Amino acid sequence: MLNYKVIFKIIGxxxxxxxxxxxxGIPFSLYYNDNDVFTLLACGAGTSLIGLVTFxxxxxxxxxxxxxxxxxxxxxxxxxxxxxxxxxFVIHGSIPNYTDxxxxxxxxxxTTGASILNDIESLPHGLLLWRSLTQWIxxxxxxxxxLAILPILGIGGMQMFAAEVPGPTKDKIHPRVRExxxxxxxxxxxxxxxxxxxxxxxxxxxFDSINHSFTTMATGGFSTKQxxxxxxxxxxxxxxxxxxxxxxxxxxTLHYHILHGKISVLSKNxxxxxxxxIVIVAALAVSTALIVMNIYGVEKSFRDSLFQVVSIxxxxxxxxxxxxxxxxxxxxxxxxxxxxxxxxxxxxxxxxVVRHYLLVKNGFSELRRLIHPRAVIPVRYxxxxxxxxxxxxxxxxxxxxxxxxxxxxxxxxxxGLDFLSAMxxxxxxxxxxGPAIGSVGPSFNFSHIPDFGKWFLSFLMLMGRLxxxxxxxxxxxxxxxx
Amino acid sequence: MLNYKVIFKIIGxxxxxxxxxxxxGIPFSLYYNDNDVFTLLACGAGTSLIGLVTFxxxxxxxxxxxxxxxxxxxxxxxxxxxxxxxxxFVIHGSIPNYTDxxxxxxxxxxTTGASILNDIESLPHGLLLWRSLTQWIxxxxxxxxxLAILPILGIGGMQMFAAEVPGPTKDKIHPRVRExxxxxxxxxxxxxxxxxxxxxxxxxxxFDSINHSFTTMATGGFSTKQxxxxxxxxxxxxxxxxxxxxxxxxxxTLHYHILHGKISVLSKNxxxxxxxxIVIVAALAVSTALIVMNIYGVEKSFRDSLFQVVSIxxxxxxxxxxxxxxxxxxxxxxxxxxxxxxxxxxxxxxxxVVRHYLLVKNGFSELRRLIHPRAVIPVRYxxxxxxxxxxxxxxxxxxxxxxxxxxxxxxxxxxGLDFLSAMxxxxxxxxxxGPAIGSVGPSFNFSHIPDFGKWFLSFLMLMGRLxxxxxxxxxxxxxxxx
Numbered sequence: 001m002l003n004y005k006v007i008f009k010i011i012g013x014x015x016x017x018x019x020x021x022x023x024x025g026i027p028f029s030l031y032y033n034d035n036d037v038f039t040l041l042a043c044g045a046g047t048s049l050i051g052l053v054t055f056x057x058x059x060x061x062x063x064x065x066x067x068x069x070x071x072x073x074x075x076x077x078x079x080x081x082x083x084x085x086x087x088x089f090v091i092h093g094s095i096p097n098y099t100d101x102x103x104x105x106x107x108x109x110x111t112t113g114a115s116i117l118n119d120i121e122s123l124p125h126g127l128l129l130w131r132s133l134t135q136w137i138x139x140x141x142x143x144x145x146x147l148a149i150l151p152i153l154g155i156g157g158m159q160m161f162a163a164e165v166p167g168p169t170k171d172k173i174h175p176r177v178r179e180x181x182x183x184x185x186x187x188x189x190x191x192x193x194x195x196x197x198x199x200x201x202x203x204x205x206x207f208d209s210i211n212h213s214f215t216t217m218a219t220g221g222f223s224t225k226q227x228x229x230x231x232x233x234x235x236x237x238x239x240x241x242x243x244x245x246x247x248x249x250x251x252x253t254l255h256y257h258i259l260h261g262k263i264s265v266l267s268k269n270x271x272x273x274x275x276x277x278i279v280i281v282a283a284l285a286v287s288t289a290l291i292v293m294n295i296y297g298v299e300k301s302f303r304d305s306l307f308q309v310v311s312i313x314x315x316x317x318x319x320x321x322x323x324x325x326x327x328x329x330x331x332x333x334x335x336x337x338x339x340x341x342x343x344x345x346x347x348x349x350x351x352x353v354v355r356h357y358l359l360v361k362n363g364f365s366e367l368r369r370l371i372h373p374r375a376v377i378p379v380r381y382x383x384x385x386x387x388x389x390x391x392x393x394x395x396x397x398x399x400x401x402x403x404x405x406x407x408x409x410x411x412x413x414x415x416g417l418d419f420l421s422a423m424x425x426x427x428x429x430x431x432x433x434g435p436a437i438g439s440v441g442p443s444f445n446f447s448h449i450p451d452f453g454k455w456f457l458s459f460l461m462l463m464g465r466l467x468x469x470x471x472x473x474x475x476x477x478x479x480x481x482x
Numbered sequence: 483m484l485n486y487k488v489i490f491k492i493i494g495x496x497x498x499x500x501x502x503x504x505x506x507g508i509p510f511s512l513y514y515n516d517n518d519v520f521t522l523l524a525c526g527a528g529t530s531l532i533g534l535v536t537f538x539x540x541x542x543x544x545x546x547x548x549x550x551x552x553x554x555x556x557x558x559x560x561x562x563x564x565x566x567x568x569x570x571f572v573i574h575g576s577i578p579n580y581t582d583x584x585x586x587x588x589x590x591x592x593t594t595g596a597s598i599l600n601d602i603e604s605l606p607h608g609l610l611l612w613r614s615l616t617q618w619i620x621x622x623x624x625x626x627x628x629l630a631i632l633p634i635l636g637i638g639g640m641q642m643f644a645a646e647v648p649g650p651t652k653d654k655i656h657p658r659v660r661e662x663x664x665x666x667x668x669x670x671x672x673x674x675x676x677x678x679x680x681x682x683x684x685x686x687x688x689f690d691s692i693n694h695s696f697t698t699m700a701t702g703g704f705s706t707k708q709x710x711x712x713x714x715x716x717x718x719x720x721x722x723x724x725x726x727x728x729x730x731x732x733x734x735t736l737h738y739h740i741l742h743g744k745i746s747v748l749s750k751n752x753x754x755x756x757x758x759x760i761v762i763v764a765a766l767a768v769s770t771a772l773i774v775m776n777i778y779g780v781e782k783s784f785r786d787s788l789f790q791v792v793s794i795x796x797x798x799x800x801x802x803x804x805x806x807x808x809x810x811x812x813x814x815x816x817x818x819x820x821x822x823x824x825x826x827x828x829x830x831x832x833x834x835v836v837r838h839y840l841l842v843k844n845g846f847s848e849l850r851r852l853i854h855p856r857a858v859i860p861v862r863y864x865x866x867x868x869x870x871x872x873x874x875x876x877x878x879x880x881x882x883x884x885x886x887x888x889x890x891x892x893x894x895x896x897x898g899l900d901f902l903s904a905m906x907x908x909x910x911x912x913x914x915x916g917p918a919i920g921s922v923g924p925s926f927n928f929s930h931i932p933d934f935g936k937w938f939l940s941f942l943m944l945m946g947r948l949x950x951x952x953x954x955x956x957x958x959x960x961x962x963x964x
Contacts, residue, residue, distance in 0.1 A: 328895045329896050332901055332904060366878040368958075402884065419813050419814055478853055
């Protein structure tokens with residue numbers, strides 16, 4: 001029997017936080033004299049109150065939760081926060097359609113960054129901050145989820161990479177989550193503040209610096225400007241954001257070790273080295289092509305290439321140039337980058353670098369196994385043999401990812417999107433990236449997609465963010481048996 | 483050390499056959515008074531002679547070959563036959579460019595069916611028959627390859643399905659190949675003759691019936707008409723070809739058992755049942771959509787749906803209607819069907835139904851493993867547990883397939899194709915189908931593709947036909963180390 005009480009208790013707790021965070025934008029709205037103060041106050045208070053009542057009604061329950069309740073809490077938590085998080089946009093009227101508001105909020109909490117807004121600058125500051133904050137909260141959630149909760153739930157073959165997380169390794173979720181959360185959130189906060197400071201040094205105002213820092217560190221990609229980072233001309237700002245996107249796409253346990261003086265972890269970590277290689281090779285390929293095509297100068301070619309490559313690989317989704325107008329090859333190339341994803345234990349989404357690494361290594365092993373059928377040829381990661389079950393799980397993850405991408409593309413083509421836009425919208429949603437190709441490319445947004453499509457893409461964002469299996473399990477009959 | 487002599491000896495033998503088969507079209511050319519008699523005589527004699535000399539020079543060698551030589555013979559055999567098979571087209575002048583002729587011939591021998599011809603009816607009958615015959619020979623080759631040779635070479639996780647092939651199971655390739663070949667080629671010939679007879683009953687002339695029967699049974703799809711099967715108005719002809727495409731896409735060992743009275747094998751074979759289900763579900767989906775759209779009448783909607791679905795799934799590639807003009811959803815849907823493929827042990831290409839079956843079953847098992855981490859949950863096929871190594875191999879095959887598809891799409895976009903056409907040309911080449919989407923859709927052909935692209939696609943056809951690993955192995959460094 002599932003312990004529904006503990007599920008509701010945690011959801012209640014999350015809603016209390018959800019509501020409290022809505023207040024965060026109020027000082028800005030007061031300062032800029034915006035008209036959304038009452039909306040934020042009312043929605044924040046209402047959401048917190050509902051959370052408080054839920055929490056109170058379910059207070060008499062054991063605080064330990066088991067795996068099956070864990071899956072449900074994790075999935076429902078994101079949904080509940082988005083359901084309530086969408087309210088300020090609707091009640092204020094800046095996003096009158098609830099479907100649009102839910103899409104935008106789910107896109108926020110999942111750190112996707114796909115938007116339906118056609119005039120971002122017209123929103124009041126409080127709502128803009130709330131929008132950016134959904135991503136920052138989502139990023140916090142994902143760090144704890146990927147480094148503390150999912151490994152315990154056995155999701156996504158990440159068990160062995162989670163072993164590197166500092167903190168006690170117990171079977172019970174509660175103490176471990178708290179311990180890990182405290183250490184990693186400190187790092188998250190530190191980088192966010194550092195980015196705010198550096199962006200302000202480059203001439204970005206305080207409000208925009210905070211917003212962009214929130215959405216950079218979350219690899220979210222919401223901007224306070226309709227033109228995204230292309231709004232800013234300063235190469236300095238572009239480079240700062242490139243650096244922080246790259247940091248946000250790195251495993252936070254590496255940051256933890258580096259900040260404790262163990263810089264050698266970088267050169268020992270196979271995933272990080274592969275991540276660095278992918279970024280360098282992709283950026284060099286794109287910038288070489290751009291320089292040869294001679295559209296921009298050398299520096300701008302390099303910067304635009306690096307920015308777009310890092311932005312898409314880390315699944316941030318900021319934009320300084322539209323790769324679609326560069327030609328067919330770039331369209332294919334950036335579409336493929338939608339599938340890379342950040343490192344495990346980062347705020348990035350997508351398939352994740354470590355999975356690609358293991359798949360490539362296993363591919364070579366498979367060829368060697370054909371030549372030497374009797375030899376035992378394990379896949380090695382960080383000088384350790386990777387157990388077969390993990391390789392199987394990683395391959396199954398990849399196949400599910402492709403499967404959902406394929407089904408999703410069919411659904412979006414039925415909704416009325418052309419082939420490329422259907423593929424792009426699905427790949428960017430499940431990968432939690434933001435921009436894609438076709439009618440959802442960097443120069444466009446998601447406002448033109450029919451309502452059903454928006455709900456469907458929101459669901460894909462959730463699936464992608466929760467490493468597929470969390471959501472897939474809940475929909476599998478085996479989960480509900482006994 | 484590789485025994486190069488035995489490799490050349492077998493290639494020599496294949497070239498003798500290659501040359502002799504070229505003579506087959508001569509009676510037709512004489513009858514129709516065509517101008518290609520001398521070309522066919524000269525090319526046939528020349529090719530046979532070169533084969534004979536090669537065979538003679540390498541006669542003093544052991545006739546047993548080992549695995550590593552097997553991989554090379556299989557790959558080089560297809561290449562050598564295409565290199566010489568292309569000559570009649572060039573020497574006669576109907577395909578003046580050798581790249582085009584090689585593409586057409588490789589497309590023949592790999593039973594792909596992609597064509598560069600813009601006016602098929604202008605070719606003399608002898609060359610047309612040779613063109614169809616390349617597919618029929620390729621089909622013969624593939625039956626033996628997939629049911630007798632590849633299982634011994636350990637390619638593609640097909641070992642356990644090969645166990646059902648009648649005949650002695652020895653480690654030495656030679657006797658087994660001969661035994662299996664004799665039994666299965668009899669069935670192949672029988673079905674071909676039956677189709678010729680039934681097509682002639684429907685009013686198709688003898689020449690066209692032979693050609694279309696050759697290319698149906700090979701799941702090749704070359705037609706003697708520029709408009710493919712759409713040239714024929716007769717629903718009877720359409721239905722006959724649907725039936726024989728379906729037969730050609732079925733495992734030939736099943737046909738062997740059925741012809742020996744064991745009809746029950748059909749209901750016991752999980753792959754066949756899955757194949758049937760995929761065809762039925764896909765055809766119903768497409769025809770329902772077409773009937774709702776009310777473009778054609780009910781019968782024509784059903785027939786066109788069934789024809790195109792069976793043609794693409796079996797990787798034949800005959801066409802009676804252009805699914806691209808039906809809309810975006812159909813474009814996506816038929817593109818996905820390019821990845822299905824026929825049954826193992828059929829003449830069909832692609833990923834193959836049994837692999838999809840195992841992947842789906844393993845997906846469910848993986849979810850159950852997450853819920854019950856300590857339970858052993860094997861994947862079952864035909865009431866047997868499938869060993870883990872086979873599941874791994876099938877997953878690796880699928881991932882290599884996707885990987886090559888992705889790299890191929892990048893290459894073709896660099897060659898200058900738009901995104902959809904790049905994807906389509908690669909998927910249809912590696913899947914050995916024929917038509918695809920975009921500028922290589924059913925209403926177009928491959929003549930507009932730059933030369934480099936044609937060579938590249940020819941290579942993909944070969945890779946796909948040889949179940950990837952055969953060719954991949956030869957390009958892996960581990961293969962050449964002792």
